[in-house]
Amino acid sequence: MKCKLVLPVEDCECKISSTMKGFCSKCMCPVCLNFDCANNTRSWVRCDVCSHCCHTACGLELIFIKSGPSLKGAAGTTEVQFHCMGCGHASEMFGYVKDV
Known part of the structure; x- marks a missing residue:
């Protein structure tokens, strides 16, 4: 493992780590x-x-x-989001897009 993390990842119940033997959330793209x-x-x-x-x-x-739909903005507004395939949460990407 490139990151030297011991597998399986402890305390991760998401649908990625729990179903993919050998998956490392630190250095592998799901x-x-x-x-x-x-x-x-x-x-x-x-x-x-x-x-x-x-x-x-x-x-x-x-x-x-x-x-x-915006997580923090006014009702009816939209924003760019990352929809996690592990837990399904939508994370806003304003800071990410702003820094790029």
């Missing part, structure tokens, strides 16, 4: 299943709730990154 230890870069997006990440390109390709 979409393409490739290892990548550069997970603190803009090439990754991370869930605000369960902290699972996926490559930005994979998230865009499979529509896990899309417009959704």
Whole structure:
């Protein structure tokens, strides 16, 4: 394991870690299943709730990154969100998009 994390990941009950033997939420993309230890870069997006990440390109390709109802803005407004395939939570991406 590139990140040296002991598998299985402890205390993770999401549908990714609980069904994929050998999956590492620290350095594997749940979409393409490739290892990548550069997970603190803009090439990754991370869930605000369960902290699972996926490559930005994979998230865009499979529509896990899309417009959704604003989580913090006025009713009826939309924003770009990452919809986590592990827990289903929608994380707003304003800070991510602003920094890119």
